Amino acid sequence: MDAVKILVTAKRVEDPESKIKVKPDGSGIVQEGLKYKMNPFDEIGVEEGLRLVAKHTGEVVVVSIGGKEVQEQLRQALAMGAQRAVWVNHTGPLDQLGIAGLLQKVVEKEKPDIVVLGKQSIDDDQNQVGQYLAEFLGWSQATFASKVESLESEQEKNKVPALAVSADGKSVRVVREVDNGLATLECALPAVVTTDLRLNLPRYTSLPGIMKAKSKPIEELTPQKLGVDVTPKIQVLKMSSPPPRKAGIKVADVAALVDKLHNEAKVV
Amino acid sequence: MPTILIVAEQQPDGNLRKATLNAISAGRTLAEKAGGELHLVLLSKDPSKVTEELKGLGAKAVHTAAAPEFEHYLAEVFAPVIAGLAQELKADYVGQASTAMGKDLMPRVAARLKAAMATDVMGFNGSGADVTFTRPMWAGNVFAEVKLTTPVKVFSVRATEFPAAQGGQAAAEVKTFSPKLEPSKTKFVDFKEVKSARPELTEARVVVSGGRGTKGDFKEIEALADELGAAVGASRAVCDAGWVPNDLQVGQTGKVVAPQLYIAAGISGAIQHLAGMKSSKTIVAINKDPEAPIFQVADYGLVADLFKVLPELRQALQKLK
Numbered sequence: 001m002d003a004v005k006i007l008v009t010a011k012r013v014e015d016p017e018s019k020i021k022v023k024p025d026g027s028g029i030v031q032e033g034l035k036y037k038m039n040p041f042d043e044i045g046v047e048e049g050l051r052l053v054a055k056h057t058g059e060v061v062v063v064s065i066g067g068k069e070v071q072e073q074l075r076q077a078l079a080m081g082a083q084r085a086v087w088v089n090h091t092g093p094l095d096q097l098g099i100a101g102l103l104q105k106v107v108e109k110e111k112p113d114i115v116v117l118g119k120q121s122i123d124d125d126q127n128q129v130g131q132y133l134a135e136f137l138g139w140s141q142a143t144f145a146s147k148v149e150s151l152e153s154e155q156e157k158n159k160v161p162a163l164a165v166s167a168d169g170k171s172v173r174v175v176r177e178v179d180n181g182l183a184t185l186e187c188a189l190p191a192v193v194t195t196d197l198r199l200n201l202p203r204y205t206s207l208p209g210i211m212k213a214k215s216k217p218i219e220e221l222t223p224q225k226l227g228v229d230v231t232p233k234i235q236v237l238k239m240s241s242p243p244p245r246k247a248g249i250k251v252a253d254v255a256a257l258v259d260k261l262h263n264e265a266k267v268v
Numbered sequence: 269m270p271t272i273l274i275v276a277e278q279q280p281d282g283n284l285r286k287a288t289l290n291a292i293s294a295g296r297t298l299a300e301k302a303g304g305e306l307h308l309v310l311l312s313k314d315p316s317k318v319t320e321e322l323k324g325l326g327a328k329a330v331h332t333a334a335a336p337e338f339e340h341y342l343a344e345v346f347a348p349v350i351a352g353l354a355q356e357l358k359a360d361y362v363g364q365a366s367t368a369m370g371k372d373l374m375p376r377v378a379a380r381l382k383a384a385m386a387t388d389v390m391g392f393n394g395s396g397a398d399v400t401f402t403r404p405m406w407a408g409n410v411f412a413e414v415k416l417t418t419p420v421k422v423f424s425v426r427a428t429e430f431p432a433a434q435g436g437q438a439a440a441e442v443k444t445f446s447p448k449l450e451p452s453k454t455k456f457v458d459f460k461e462v463k464s465a466r467p468e469l470t471e472a473r474v475v476v477s478g479g480r481g482t483k484g485d486f487k488e489i490e491a492l493a494d495e496l497g498a499a500v501g502a503s504r505a506v507c508d509a510g511w512v513p514n515d516l517q518v519g520q521t522g523k524v525v526a527p528q529l530y531i532a533a534g535i536s537g538a539i540q541h542l543a544g545m546k547s548s549k550t551i552v553a554i555n556k557d558p559e560a561p562i563f564q565v566a567d568y569g570l571v572a573d574l575f576k577v578l579p580e581l582r583q584a585l586q587k588l589k
Contacts, residue, residue, distance in 0.1 A: 122407060123406055132379040141343055265568075
């Protein structure tokens with residue numbers, strides 16, 4: 001088949017290993033000491049895009065929305081091997097409707113064959129944008145893309161793409177992780193795919209990759225230029241810490257454990 | 269009067285997915301707070317059996333549509349039909365359980381209705397037109413109170429936070445409708461089910477989970493689960509390794525469980541795993557590493573080798589009987 005064009009997203013999020021604390025007034029989270037990185041599901045999306053292009057030839061374009069700092073995530077995707085980047089410069093609040101609206105305009109401009117997004121970002125945990133985008137575009141959707149092999153398989157070591165584009169280039173076959181098993185869909189292209197964790201193991205960036213990324217182009221856009229009203233329709237009124245669990249105890253042996261479960265917790 | 273529409277989900281085996289009962293109970297809570305009435309909808313190849321069950325669950329009406337195209341769920345087939353019914357009913361709220369289907373379908377329905385959406389809703393606050401939603405963020409490390417400002421509001425329900433709706437209520441009116449179906453750009457190819465004789469993970473009273481510490485040997489985990497009539501769960505690491513099927517994964521990116529008893533064996537307790545089981549009533553941790561974060565949420569911790577301790581635990585439980 002001919003070359004494929006893949007658009008991938010790279011959201012900047014708090015490092016999943018960071019300790020997230022709510023500000024005392026509930027207006028947000030404490031920013032000090034936080035590290036940031038690319039959303040892990042997006043990293044998987046970038047990797048899958050690169051594998052598809054390695055197999056079929058073509059181009060991976062990465063997009064991120066946010067202030068100047070998101071260029072760090074765009075550079076990471078470029079260092080992994082993406083050809084160029086689109087930066088939607090926006091610093092105000094943004095919800096999933098706004099994000100999907102902006103991505104729709106970028107897609108209409110770029111005309112990719114497949115848009116690959118993470119299934120959810122690990123900050124908002126909404127799991128919505130890919131589905132909104134597919135509906136806005138009137139495209140086929142396959143969420144929670146996974147694969148049959150494990151992440152320790154030969155296919156994975158050889159970086160074989162899990163998404164299978166048909167020989168005629170008209171459709172893509174996607175294995176989805178659903179309740180009680182795996183479902184397979186055949187999506188007409190162009191299509192929107194969202195990644196689950198078991199789609200692939202993303203590559204690390206190499207030093208030559210990082211050097212090369214510095215000269216790759218980043219196009220700057222804004223919501224105004226794209227003509228999208230991003231006024232949030234989802235307002236977070238207040239944040240709080242989940243109620244803490246009562247401190248537990250350590251027991252000495254199995255007999256003590258069974259005694260506690262039977263006589264104290266009364267669960268066995 | 270506000271109208272709340274809850275989407276019912278049929279499993280591939282034809283039965284109602286249990287999480288639908290929790291979503292209906294959430295819908296009833298919302299109907300009380302908002303001062304509205306509850307409607308249910310089911311799209312199915314054969315709705316008859318599930319409709320009977322849905323009738324007695326306290327809704328005003330159960331809307332059903334039957335078509336061969338509904339045999340295998342596809343977002344592009346279901347979303348226009350659900351959105352169309354929501355418009356016809358002038359629904360103010362549309363919701364479904366946060367199952368794989370709910371998470372796939374609800375945002376697409378919301379997009380069609382130009383609605384904002386809240387995922388994994390754990391509770392409702394306020395009353396009348398000012399109802400807000402509580403939902404988790406950052407892997408459950410933050411609870412957020414969220415207001416949706418669009419005329420129609422869409423949500424998915426974290427099933428473990430609501431009791432299952434009980435039957436025996438006044439019979440709802442059953443209304444059948446025949447939607448015009450749009451051609452789908454997506455085709456269903458196949459479904460490979462992971463069959464198990466054990467209870468379903470998200471519904472089990474007891475869950476026994478294994479992590480890296482099992483080194484891929486789940487025999488003792490399974491034996492203990494069978495002794496307790498429990499479901500088997502797993503950490504992300506063991507699913508990634510392909511040691512157990514993906515659908516056993518408990519965590520932010522897997523399933524959220526809240527059983528009476530959760531036994532974590534050989535699981536360190538990464539943030540992402542805790543997000544999926546922290547609401548369990550009693551948590552037991554068995555781990556060789558006394559510094560493992562899992563001990564911070566465990567009610568009872570045992571610092572020991574799981575291969576030595578699990579058989580002992582199984583025998584001790586047998587003696588209890």
